[in-house]
Amino acid sequence: MYKNRLIKKITNLVHQKDGPLTQELSLELSSLGLGRLPKRLLPEETVDMICGYCSTGCSLSVHMKEKNAVNLTPTIKYPVNLGSACPKGWEALTPLRAADRAVTPHLKNSHGKLEPVNWDTALKAFVDNFKKIQVKYGKESVAFLSTGQIPTEEMALLGTLAKFGMGMIHGDGNTRQCMATAAVAYKQSFGFDAPPFAYKDFEESDVIILVGANLCIAHPILWERICRNQHHPQIIVIDPRKTETAMAATKHYAIAPKSDLTLFYGLAHILIEENWIDQKYIEQHTSGFAEFRNHVKKFDPPAVSAVTDLSVDQLYEFAFTIFSKKRVSFWWTMGVNQSYEGVRAAQALINIALMTGNMGRPGTGANSITGQCNAMGSRLFSNTTNLLGGHDFLNPEHRQKIAALLKIDPALIPEQNSLAYDEIIEMISMNKIKGLWIIATNPAHSWINQRECRAILRQLDFLVVQDMYHTTETAKMADLILPAAGWGEKDGTVINSERRIGLFRKVVEPPGEALTDFEIFKRVADYWGCAELLEEWTSPEAVFEILKRISKDMPYDITGIKDYKMIEQNGGIQWPFWEKPTALPVCGEERYSHRTPGVRLVDKSERRLFEDGKYYHPDGKARFIFADVCVPPELTDDTYPFILLTGRGTTSQWHTQTRTGKSLLLKKMYPREIYVEINPEDAGRLNIQQNQWVYVATKRGIAKSRAVIVSTVKPGQIFMPMHYEETNQLTFAAFDPYSRQPSYKICAAKVAHHPYY
């Protein structure tokens, strides 16, 4: 025995096959059904929660060991992501550990330098300054800008506190930058902001039409759902660029930038002329078709061909595909939403879906894929554009109803609408808004025509930034920074693109003195002196009960959801979900029907809307809404000959990179430096070499960027990813007149070797 050990020791000294270094990498079977996992990170339990990045709404199972979140895997059973996640999701825990987390409040001292203070000082400064401003300039001189990144309960609390407690009139969210267009389009067309689809529709379509949507990069897990389609679908991508998704699609129509509305009206024209439409559906379930038919008469194929760069044959081929296949679904993302005429473009897609009867059936629909994890929570409950829960500030009955439900004085509810994001910025520039409270968003990076935005924010008397990090471009400009907990450090619910309500769970303690946004709002209420207004708002789950109450008899009725646990056990629950079993429209196969101890899972786990053809307008019909096509707000000329397109760069980058920039792993997977994609023809003409530094300039600014010469962008166009600070110094501030969403996707630019020429 002893001899053997000695021999082993000696042989090990010479050739060691196992030992501590080997063991560090060894795997062991997890008892939680997660397969083999790193031994040193073996979890004792897992906590499932929705990822805090995009609106796909994947579920992540966070591995807990000794009460610490040590690792994660995408949740296998969750009906959205089925065990997959993109790099951001896999790396979701890392940004929480960043060194630049805000761990105490910071207040600007008399020298104009931010210095750490305690919460008492911070909140006193908050209240004193904002109240002073309100006394001097009126109640509406203090406003807030919120986010699509916090749970619905926190949004509702913020909206209630700010508008009913602090007397603010104006507040908006960064969701204005991502889904305002879709929300307005749906509201006008369907009578309520109701995305009709389930992700299941990706799997059931014969034709999938993706407009301005680069799913492979922006929503990789939704691309996975398309890959699961067993019907050999035609995948048609409409995008000026040959994106990753266009490469993977079966067909790519590279239309001229912002010719989308013309294209859709042109398609409608052909569909009507050829009688490739569903007369019965149009008659029974829609209104306004005759006017629409009239409107598209002038969009004859040759004219449309000239504008869109597609041939007449291609237009007919496209229209015929829509006509000839049974299940056609239309999906759009920021290429449509972020446009000066995005609402009408989205509605043009809705119109085509309606007139071809591609609504309410499996694998159909006019479907908006949104951006942020809780964009839809913000649409319903942020109390900004709409009165809490999709109500109307201008409607006295609605004000009464909400006041009664919240048990507050109706007089506390403003009788006027909130200004949109861009209008709030404009009010600041006109010195009418002097105090601003920014929560979990980074306008000094993300807002269109960023330099002007920064200059305007400097005009404020008092700027409060509530964020996870004290290093965001906006936080650096703040007078007061309130350190907030992030995803994984708090509870609440979020709603994904297919209306599925899922959970955020607390698995990590917020660092230092950072507090959940919920707790910060509650403390603000205390210091402001309106705590009694929020007596019932004790915890996120208590707020969820209030939200349920508000939802009663609304299109998004969720009164049937008992509690958070029910959401967790069912793999999220799509709205609507009524208390009484009613004839709910359902879709989806029997997914997981097996009995497990104590729990029975959703039988029909993926539901779509409008299967009965009933819409939310008083007449029960959907409306055809349309308008004339406008010219782009900024056209190219001899000095600025390029069309500058912007968009998402890689799957590892998220928006202004405040989180994805904190992970060494993610940073390895995207270009360190800002780059501009340019076609070889243009590069040749301008004598630009691959990888060379060039200057991209618009009338607003100039950005030194690496030239990436690729033929995926067309001649005359250039592309820059939005994640780098410089990009939005170039963009042109134009807005959709209905949704007030900024038109990030198009402006005129030049490319040069030197900054000045």
Next chain:
Amino acid sequence: MKELLVEGNSDQQQGLISAVEKFALMQDMRQLSPVERRYRELIPKTTPGPGQQYAFEVNLDQCTGCKACVVACHHENGLEEDETWRSVGLLYGGSSQYPVMQHITSACHHCLDPACMNGCPVNAYEKDKQTGIVKHLEDQCIGCQYCTFTCAYDVPKYSKKKGIVHKCDMCISRLNVGEAPACVRACPSEAIRITLVDTAVVRENPADYVRIPEAPDSRYTLPTTKYLRKKAFPENTTSIDFYSISPEHSHTPLIVMLVLTQFSVGIFCAGLFSGNHQHIFIALGVGLLALAASVFHLGRPLYAFRAVLGLKRSWLSREIVAFGGFALLSTAYAVDYGINSTVNDIFAMTTAILGIFGVFCSAMVYKVTKRPFWDNHVTTLKFFLTTGILGTSGILLVTMITGAGQTAPVLCGIIMILTLIKLMVEATILRHSLGHELTSLKKTAILMMGRFRPVTSWRFVCGILGGIVLPIFFWAGVINGFLLPLFIFFLLLTGEFFERYLFFRTVIPLKSQEQKFSNV
């Protein structure tokens, strides 16, 4: 509907469901989840038979560049903070009409003739007999990082923290129990799968494997990964990194080690020829210094003795043994000379031959990496010229100090000739900068004349001044004394250090590291 959703259990406490409950749930799900079922279909149903091994197969038409494989591998294998075993490259090509963009996911190719294994001086790599997987033995590794040079695909990753390298093992412990590797499981579009390949087929058609534009020649290591793509790549396809030229690590201990071992061997031999025997002490001192320097390159120097294990295959192992032997013999020689003041010629010759063999091994160490800048006879020539130049100039200095200056003119002549040859040899690389095509050697030349222009200039200044101009003065007898030889030696030594610095920094690996658009 509600009734359909949840049954019973309503009065259970709120919060997390218990681990037992969850376990049952998970087990159930695992049986039912279509994802799990499909993932199982992505690995072979049987283990490899005789003449077969496991291999990655990537369907490029399905890879969209989401990089979930990279991050999943990181998390499922518990790697260090920024450590990755998989990487995703990006190729562009085609025309404006038919543009092509292709992401390439790659990890270890589990080669039939793995260069990492062949180069390893301590046998820390094994090719698993049953599965063909190239396994790295963490506890055997001494952290010499030589495999990061020899692997053509940039697979082994050195961890400074741990002092060893890590690499992909195809999740062998998962495969052994029928689980899919992390990357296979994580790919949302099912682009990666594990297949069985016949090794004979790989040997016959190596070009069918890792058939990607710009990929290293598959005949070198016989990789087994197959990349499937319906359409061929357009001719103009290049990687997005192709035009970003970035320097490699300097490996300072190796610079010191190489220059000093060559100096040591050089002065030993030169001394032998010139009949001056005190040089032995310098040779020994410098040699030991060189060996000490080399130890700093090891992540786990305590286990350096294991380097004898790889003699059969590894040039690095041979280099270490040769120089180890050289140091040992010259110590014995020095002791012998110190005591007896006599010289055993055979003993001396043996030592010298061992030293020269060591220098040859040094050259081979770099030659076998197939990196174009290293993989030619110039490397061998350079190393021996360094040996000659430093040896001769060292002896020149010694003879001047000891006052035996009669051989000085001859030595000066030798120095001038050797230096002239060496500088010319080195300068030949620069002509590649004129080439039309952006070859690996042109990239090296660009680095030398661009980012490293000052180093390159000083290298030539030192060489010309120390190896040609000053020796002429000396030869002509303009200046006498030992100060000039000191300058000559100092300049030449500095020049050689510069040359070796450029040797490491400007080499272009066969596969560029994953650093898109990095600083040039």
